[in-house]
Amino acid sequence: MPSRQLAPNITTGPSSAAPGGPGGESSPAETSAAGDLAAGDPATADPTATDLAAVDPSAAILAAEREHLAVSRAALRAMREHAQSLSSDAAGDWVSQQILQALLDQRVAALADHAGTPLFFGRLDRSADDDLPGTIHVGRRHVHDDRSRPLVIDWRAPVSRAFYQASPSDPMGVSLRRRFGYHGGDLTAFEDERLDQGQTLQQSKILTEEIERPRSGPMRDIVATIQPDQDEIVRSELGRTVCVQGAPGTGKTAVGLHRAAYLLFTHREKLARSGVMIVGPNRAFLSYISSVLPALGEIKVDQTTVAGILGDHSAPEDPAVSALKGDAKIVPVLERALWAHIVKPAEGLLVTKGSNRYRVADYEVREIVASLRGTTRYGPGRAALAQRLAHQVLVRMEQRGESPDDRVQDAVARSKPVKQLVDQVWPKLTPAQVLYRLFSDAEFLAAAAKNDLTADEQTALLWARPAKSFRSAKWSAADCALMDELADMIERTPSLGHLVVDEAQDLSSMQLRALGRRCRTGSATVLGDIAQGTTPWSARSWTEVLGHLGFADGAVTELVLGFRVPREVLDYAARLLPSVAPGLAAPRSLRPGAGSLSVRRTPDLAASLAEAAGRALAREGSIGVIVPDASVAAVSGMLSHLGHGVLAPDSTEDHRLLIVPATLAKGLEYDHVIVVEPADIVAAEPRGLARLYVVLTRAVTSLTVLHTKDLPAELT
Template identity: 30%
Template sequence: MDAGEWKKEQARVDAVRGQLKKRIARDEPIVSELKAQVVGIRSEFWDDVTVNLAESDDRIETAVSMKQQAEVLSERERSHRALRSGLQKMRRLLPAPYFGRIDLVEEGTDGTPEQAYVGVASFLADDGETFLVYDWRTPIASLYYDYGPGAVRYETPGGEIAGEMTLKRQFSIREGRIRSMFDTGMTIGDELLQDVLSRTSSSQMQAIVGTIQQDQNAIIRNDRARLLIVQGAAGSGKTSAALQRVAYLLYKHRSRISAEQMVLFSPNPMFSSYISSVLPELGEENIKQTTFQDYLELRLGRRYELEDAAEQLEAVLAGPEADDSIRLRAASISCKSSVRFLERIEAFASGLLRSGMRFKGFRLRGRVVVGRSQLTERFYAMDASIRLPNRIELLKEWLLEELERLETAEREADWVREEIEFLDDDQYRKIHKTLRRQRAGADEEESVLEERLLRTEVARRAFRPLRRLAESLAWIDAAGLYKDLFRGEQAENAAEERWSEIAARTLSALDDGRLLHEDAAPLLYLTELVQGFRMNTSIRYVIVDEAQDFSPFQFHFLKRLFPMAKITALGDFNQAIFAHSTELAASAWLQRLYGPDQTETIVLRRSYRSTRPIVEFTRSLLPDGTAIEPFDRPGELPVLVRAGSAEERDRLLGADLLKLAAGEAASIAVICRTEGESQSAWEALRAIPGLESLKRVTKDTAKFESGMLVIPAYLAKGVEFDAVLLYDASADAYGEERLRKLFYTACTRAMHVLRLYAAGAASPFFADASPGSFRVVEPARP
């Protein structure tokens, strides 16, 4: 780049920063003053309004005065919020006002190119019209991500604009100085990306706004698809693109959609903390984050002892695949996560329109007051065309009336008289108050009236839990219905492998009040088919990360739970470590969920997280791994360290940990296969001098921190580390084919360094890796 051009650009950066500083200096005192005013008005609110309620004129005056004060307050609050957010944007722009420039000659103009500089927020000149910086989410900025110099077109709210891009320039600016600057073609320069990716990790995910790639931009800006499926290689930027997409959508629909109307399903709470700084970094509020497990807990947690996905995985990994009970459990999981089972449940629910409903009766003091057969008879006496949830609603209404009738009749029962003795003082006082009020106009004698009131109170108290039960729909015997799928005629028709054993195990777990993870979503699905689906109509966008771990049941839930939402499902089938996994792009049932017209799929092949040698090693572990493209970032080969014993392995690994920590690595993870392995590895390694502060991550860890830690592979999903040390890569630990994806997931967490340790024979996966894609190190022994 010639020096004159560089100087010109630096002068522009200086000028824009000058404007920013001027505006910041102007607005800072105004924001502080407004804040002081708001605080002042709030605290003096009651002093300033004339409170005089004696006369009616005064009352009006007071109301007017209060209204005026409230209006002043909300007007000041609005101005304060707007100015403060403008100020925050300017402060964010100050160190690096922009990262890109495009020159565009619009069709039909005189040929003079318009220059558009692109940054994290828009910034206008004093005239209030000229954009000194365009927000990366503005329509014109899309050109920066989608095109190279040449013919271009982009959508604006006013229609399509076509033109010629005459220049595309990238900048790296730090603290106001241009560090690098180059004109590029189609892709956003590898140089910049190299620079960004070679940095060490931090405890929080970073925004990628300056280096978004074209295919990622397609994810970010897609607002057509009802279901957007993103299948992307490990480290291809799925999570990053998803978060940028949230920021884009919040900007695009800022007048009608707020952060509360979006929800992100993440794999675990630690992951939520890891990504929580991206949106604030982009000047947006964080959206709601949850896990599917949270939803299950909310709906089923009170009634059952719920197993979570991690416990399920641990159970499956607890023994060798050849172990019969492990095989049976795996068969149970895959059967209950299948579309076939979903369809079976739907067919079973339709059958309930005719027969088979199960209810629980209502008891009062050990006596049945509304029997289950009474409920069933009423249910089936209804018109055959009425849907299940509507019948339940009608039955509930009847139940509430019936309980009221029973309660009135029950007041005369002998036990009520006895219970009166047990009313406490408070209740007596309340009743006497009512008594005093009613006595005036009553014909009855006081003692008769008193007894009537007391009896009413006792009966009301006794029926209260029954009324609550009726409202809660807990009188539908959902577990009983679910059990019916595993017994009698239903069970006999099942063609699944080992069905009768699966059925026996399911029934015995349910009888103990335990709900296995694979039963939770199907049971809830069946319950909702009967009683109607809960809905949240305010949510407009749902993002599902690690979507390969979602079963058909979970996707069907999302569709029904969020009927007004567009869903983005991001995942990688190669990282499907749980037994219930979805192939995403290749899944026919997922395509059918909203139908092909409303479903779009984007595939990301390029992997950015790891160095080229790491990607070359990890992709060679997969049968279709050649489709994954490494980003050309150099680094050292992955290393297989062969140890003679477990003790030697711990010693060697410990020494490597210390060496890496003394170097540049900010985060180093010792990744284990299971929670149990993680616990014993942590104990063994912590005993090594210098490693006393080694941390251990469990499924209850809420916050992601950098430094040295030990973590089970399934919890490391979605996060990344400068260095990954795979604790046990021996044939004992990873000898089975079913563990290939877990192994792959663990290895792909590494950004710069990957070392794998094996005491004894190494995992057979190494034999599948390309020759020369890793180095073997064997310590010299005497």
């Protein structure tokens, strides 16, 4: 049952409502609104509910809302059954049938009812004078009855905005806002705010419990707990690029995913054509967030990593060399290297057709090449060269009194003499061919580098032992971004409708340029935290990131108020901020989390770790044991008796107890976190303190730090 008193002047029963309000004696207008909803408030028509209202008004309201939930679930099932009954046979041809069937399958999947998820989480009683119902229930998707009357309104609909934004100072036409508490899929409690009477909750118990609810498995959606500042970001316009600097626990990843869902709802047709893509740091992260969009009814969204886009090459490489390859100053070097393959024509063109010969002089060929070079991409320029040469041949034909048409020009462009000349002057190339020559030929690299690379930098880029050919070369992850840059210089990269990039602070300039090419529309959501930058090329400012993406006019929003990480834990991790990101404001948490932090030096790591893990297993929620990458095997042996999993870059482990390498912890959350040997995490990489900051902020309920070595000075 709901608690009786949650905040001054705010109760969970009719005592907080005006006469004739929810659960009380209904006015004719309210009875009509309830009838329009088909199950808006069964207490108005059910004698049993009326008797219950006289005994316990709160129980009557809860019973009525449960009835509305049951009716809504039945309506959703009917909607899904109707979608399943539709056939693609009505489409004319086989291709149309396949397209229609795919759309029907997507519709059926989007209408799936998740039994453990609330179908609606809020209600608005509206005083606005418009054509919409006076009472609406806000939920994860739209549900209507068999007469198309709305039972649940999608949280993304314009009218639902008031659920997140309305306040006593600006009620937005809302007289009452109600939040629902659930256990599994069952409605268990409610809280009311009478906005028309200036009442609002200082702290919602239902909101707090939902935020703090122990988690297991993948990330959940946050539609029931979106805060006003988060909602502003989520509902940003399609054509606007939004960059979110978010401290740990502020929900930046969830905000980015919900913005994608909002845009798909608002601009369905446009984005269905152009596509939406989510780019995360690794496969483990994608597995963690994989269920958020499907839970919101959005199943047609690509989720991938940078490696999934650019190529999954991972040859070992000196970090300093990778950082050099990731610097945008290499772009003009690549451009000169590509166009250097065009050579000056040594002779003209001779085309024979029957007994006639048609000649294009060498100087004319040079003029055509010069006019095309640098004015188009390499691939289209090569095709244009063949057409221009063929056109000159057609001019000669016409001068002889012939009447050639476009078909003749295309045939000449495909003729052997033209193909041979084009191959000689403007050879067909792949990105790998250009990059192989650049890194294996010192003279070619020097000519392409000019003043953009120093002699030492050129030496660093050259392969000590070049492969026999570009086909057998071993490419690094940094090389993939260079080849993608070259590929775009050769042929234009197709663009998406919207791009969501998470952990963007860890991407190199060249990787950012590659992602920006895939979103030339300027519609993107960029997420990250400068303080969590752990790569050698991590960004120092969002202005720099947006510039490389090509969205220099993007708006930067900072989220500093945390909802997930307890304050005690966040304050402890924030001791590292002056060293890793001195320009950022210290994050704040709404949750005090007294007793959530334990830092212990131990002479027997194995015994202390087993004890801490056993204590966490006795509590509810997920457990992440975050360790230096080099210690994974050793720690796994220490916990072998507890039945655990080990997180790998491409794994989708769902064990309750997981051993997590420190380099894979970014973006993940666990109810209980045990961090082993912080000093070794710091020592493992140049930006080790930033890695430790990431590791220390993964806990939602408790953090235990175990160490045998001295802690970093910043923590002591």
